[in-house]
Amino acid sequence: EAQVTQNPRYLITVTGKKLTVTCSQNMNHEYMSWYRQDPGLGLRQIYYSMNVEVTDKGDVPEGYKVSRKEKRNFPLILESPSPNQTSLYFCASSRIGAGAYEQYFGPGTRLTVT
């Protein structure tokens, strides 16, 4: 079964305490992305990765880091979380082929930074 998994699903932390949200996909997709969803703002892309060791900034990259050491994993790192990073985060993997595009999302991670 095609799947994107994220962990943890819920996280409450304090300002400045480094955290990592993991993301893994089993579809051998080259593309992976991170998004955040905030009320009234929809989904905004944080970072994306076109392949192993290839990453690029999305629309709202400030305060985040990513790495892509393996094709299946794309962790999101918050070195020093702040309250404005309280949000719902989604990881996704995707592929473009044969004139079509498909993207699959993980279940989401709800992060609260106090």
Add this chain to the structure above:
Amino acid sequence: DQQVKQNSPSLSVQEGRISILNCDYTNSMFDYFLWYKKYPAEGPTFLISISSIKDKNEDGRFTVFLNKSAKHLSLHIVPSQPGDSAVYFCAALRDQGGSEKLVFGKGTKLTVNP
């Protein structure tokens, strides 16, 4: 500057009738357009995509129409079912030599009444 706009925050339709969700975009360089469905507490679910070189793509009850001259796309759901009640996002992708930046609209909440 919002590149992808969903001007209707909500839509209510009777079961069995057609649901039409609309989306406008400003950048004529987008290569793909996508529709997603999102239930509360779940990640977005990919529904259907269309390449910018096509004007229609159909998958079961879902059909997406693209009008490039008007920079407008729409998702038709026929017949609508109560289980279709969710928030629908349209998104646009520009495929620039392997880079992937996906821009989302803010969503339209569809309610299908029994």
